[in-house]
Amino acid sequence: MITIKDIAKRVGVAPSTVSRVLGNKADFYTAETVEKVRTAARELGYKKNQSAAELVKQHSNVIAAVVSSVKTNFAGEIIEGIQKEAAEYGYKLIIVYSHSADPVEQRSALMTVIERPVMGILLLSMALSDDNLTLLKESQIPFCFLSMGFDDERPFISSDDEEIGYRATKYLVDKGHRHIGFAGLDQYPNTGRLRLAGYKKALAEVSVTPEEYWVQSGDYSYESGLKAMQQYGGKTDLTGVVAASDMVAIGVLNQAHLFGMRVPDDLSIIGIDGTEMCEIVQPQLTSVSQDFYKMGVAGVQRLRQLDLKDQSVKNKQEFVPIKITERGSVSPSLN
């Protein structure tokens, strides 16, 4: 293995000089030295040993993203945002996967990144167990949750889930719909509950109280959508459905088609997320779109501030604006 010592010997300078040249420390050497060192490094095929550097610096320019493999597929967009913004500041990105559910696997993933001096940790749609959250906090490494909100103190950047539920429902209400289902959301965590609250609020504004069967829970998956629509049945009195995710929406859509219903004429559907999936089905799905890319960008900025010792954002909880993207799956109610 080629080390800075080898370069130093070849060039005839001290290792410290090589280190400084390669590290671009200003005002320490002549242009000539720089040239010689760089050349030698190239010729010898030198590769920096980051482990050694990180050991002494106790710091690195690596951002770690911990991603849960979720049913719905928006992680890619967040990562694009992270990647882009990270590159802007010269940060590198490494990603580790962990199934959201299993605390043991979560822990393993966390450990992978905590055991090295990463500059910060971004957690994408991860519902960390209490133990693991403690672990994370104790590590002293800056972190921020992305795309998922919480009702405790921890820092996150996400959409406002209640607003999502509200806006989606309101959109249908404004089109004249009154009998509106909500399909595929999970009741347990924050996300599902908040969206449901928004849904109820929008209905309450027009004095509608949802029947119990209007709300079909699930896990944001395509199958959940299928199942929800099966529950509603082919001659449901529902004229509109809010789907908890794009995949749920597609499930609802396909099952509706299977029932011989036409969308949007017989049934209006609005999805949540606004991923590219919305555009590859027919009709294309109208959706409440989350700005995942921006979450990624904001996450990096957050980490950067934390890295710069700006403690004011330590536990900041931030919402990224949502918007309605009109495509073709909603039409005015005829009733």
Added chain:
Amino acid sequence: MITIKDIAKRVGVAPSTVSRVLGNKADFYTAETVEKVRTAARELGYKKNQSAAELVKQHSNVIAAVVSSVKTNFAGEIIEGIQKEAAEYGYKLIIVYSHSADPVEQRSALMTVIERPVMGILLLSMALSDDNLTLLKESQIPFCFLSMGFDDERPFISSDDEEIGYRATKYLVDKGHRHIGFAGLDQYPNTGRLRLAGYKKALAEVSVTPEEYWVQSGDYSYESGLKAMQQYGGKTDLTGVVAASDMVAIGVLNQAHLFGMRVPDDLSIIGIDGTEMCEIVQPQLTSVSQDFYKMGVAGVQRLRQLDLKDQSVKNKQEFVPIKITERGSVSPSLN
């Protein structure tokens, strides 16, 4: 920061002992010592500094996957396979993204993993530039390309692209189709050329020479499928289409629908990849399915052999079996 020295002091043993206990080195200490050390570690909230360990060991149990953000979405399955198999052997997985096209970004991604002593590198659908391939080889780190074949010496695990093209086409031929298009593949790299060769071979067997317009190139994206079908037109004499990817197939499908054609009655479509996308469209897409999960598993095994100094697999090029998954997008030709 808590180090093994702190634990050693607290327990009253030497740091070396702590290191050995925590590293589970056999036959070096009493059960009592183990207990004390473990307890102290827990109580102090000790976290291993992997940088330090990797510095001395010049090795780690981390597998790195370099992933290009491709249009078509099978990387997830490969990663599942890697993850699963890695966990089996106690390896950790880190992933870095790189847009396949840009050599500079590729290089940055490669450097991120080369500069630390990862145990091996898996490259998912990455067409590395020559420079970067050299870099990779020089690093001495075991590596293997996944899901993409090459016509040079480098090691890879993928499907047999010629067979894919052949089997897909043959499947339609066997259903009586003779006028068969091939949509959305790129002509330039290995993959596209080989699949095309397979396509031509299957047609040649029934003495059909494809018209030039039958082959519509693209980039495996949904848009490519849309475009290809637009080229074919609503009253094409084609009765079947092989799509270069599932997304292309969906594009073809939707455009066909837009033309008022019925699938599979008016047009049969067979996709390539067999991702979950096949099941969320109507009709569901018959496809040549690649076993991406298995590629991931095999990749880890390959790395493991290399790690165990089994040089016999150094440049091994391996094919993973494909299969036809029949769904609903192909019907017999009526001609």
Added chain:
DNA sequence: AGTAGAATAGTAAGCGCTTGCTTTTAATTT
């Protein structure tokens, strides 16, 4: 009781790099 030999534990070197401090060299001033 003495001692060989196994079982445990300790000592210390060193992995490759960064960086505070010191020394040397060059440039500038008087």
Added chain:
DNA sequence: AAATTAAAAGCAAGCGCTTACTATTCTACT
């Protein structure tokens, strides 16, 4: 030409861990 100062390079410690080697116990057998 000597003295002052600035620029450039070197010295050396040390980051936290592993491991070959050495030292100390403990056990068991003559």
